[in-house]
Amino acid sequence: MSLFQVNHVSHFFGQKQVLYNIHFEIEEGSILGIIGPNGSGKTTLLHAMSGLFDVDEGEILFQGEKITSYRKKELARKIAVMSQKGTPPISFTVEEVVAMGRYPWLNFFSSLSSRDLFIVKQTLHQLGLWEKRAQQVATLSGGERQLVSLARAMVQQPEVLILDEPTTYLDIGHQMVVLEHIRRWQREKGITVIMVLHDLNLAAQYCSQLLLIHDGKMESLGKVEEVIRAEEIERVYQTKLIVVNHPKLKVPQILLQA
Ligand SMILES: Nc1ncnc2c1ncn2[C@@H]1O[C@H](COP(=O)(O)OP(=O)(O)OP(=O)(O)O)[C@@H](O)[C@H]1O
Numbered sequence: 001m002s003l004f005q006v007n008h009v010s011h012f013f014g015q016k017q018v019l020y021n022i023h024f025e026i027e028e029g030s031i032l033g034i035i036g037p038n039g040s041g042k043t044t045l046l047h048a049m050s051g052l053f054d055v056d057e058g059e060i061l062f063q064g065e066k067i068t069s070y071r072k073k074e075l076a077r078k079i080a081v082m083s084q085k086g087t088p089p090i091s092f093t094v095e096e097v098v099a100m101g102r103y104p105w106l107n108f109f110s111s112l113s114s115r116d117l118f119i120v121k122q123t124l125h126q127l128g129l130w131e132k133r134a135q136q137v138a139t140l141s142g143g144e145r146q147l148v149s150l151a152r153a154m155v156q157q158p159e160v161l162i163l164d165e166p167t168t169y170l171d172i173g174h175q176m177v178v179l180e181h182i183r184r185w186q187r188e189k190g191i192t193v194i195m196v197l198h199d200l201n202l203a204a205q206y207c208s209q210l211l212l213i214h215d216g217k218m219e220s221l222g223k224v225e226e227v228i229r230a231e232e233i234e235r236v237y238q239t240k241l242i243v244v245n246h247p248k249l250k251v252p253q254i255l256l257q258a
Contacts, residue, residue, distance in 0.1 A: 009058035033207030076104035080153035101155035142169030
């Protein structure tokens with residue numbers, strides 16, 4: 001059985017239809033990239049798959065059950081969500097914010113155990129945040145807050161990681177750092193990753209499957225080379241481009257053509 005089954009999903013905001021008959025499945029352990037132009041419905045689909053709301057038509061099944069039928073805490077033990085904005089600039093320290101990722105595992109009124117604290121410490125080290133652990137999140141750069149957000153998701157020890165544009169505020173070096181961490185984590189723990197990415201070249205390098213949506217409709221779904229095809233990407237994004245093969249990684253890469 002597939003981990004996620006998105007069955008003929010349509011959704012409206014008021015009179016406006018934003019998703020049209022979206023239908024696909026996700027296998028456990030895969031990395032699915034959701035791509036598409038601005039306003040095409042990527043975040044709406046991601047939110048629906050996170051169980052944030054009931055879709056108007058169709059259904060989303062996670063491990064065979066309707067995603068909205070799970071209790072909040074139960075779902076938080078299985079799915080970690082890293083939002084588009086990363087961690088907001090709040091007045092907690094890095095360590096406190098990362099430790100919040102352990103909350104789904106705590107019983108009522110219990111505090112963090114030595115094991116919880118060990119997981120937090122280990123993750124802070126892994127993501128290079130140990131030196132900044134006592135710093136207020138509000139004083140971090142956008143990129144550092146993104147890493148804090150990833151660290152909090154990691155300590156949650158979920159089966160699925162859902163990310164909305166995890167590289168938005170990052171320079172190219174930090175984009176690679178974040179995506180390498182995600183990939184290593186996915187390989188070591190066998191978790192499933194679903195992420196919205198605007199950078200099609202990064203999507204081609206890091207995802208095992210891509211879903212291209214446009215105006216709320218599925219344009220294509222499949223392996224990277226099946227989805228990153230010049231004619232289709234040109235049509236959907238309304239821009240001139242060339243698709244080349246990455247000389248080392250052998251995945252399609254896009255060169256823009258003014
Ligand atoms: N809560 C809402 N109420 C009304 N309309 C909404 C709401 N959320 C999203 N929309 C609309 O739904 C459409 C899809 O939005 P969505 O955020 O899912 O797109 P997206 O592909 O993630 O865009 P982007 O790449 O710009 O982040 C947009 O037209 C947006 O204005």
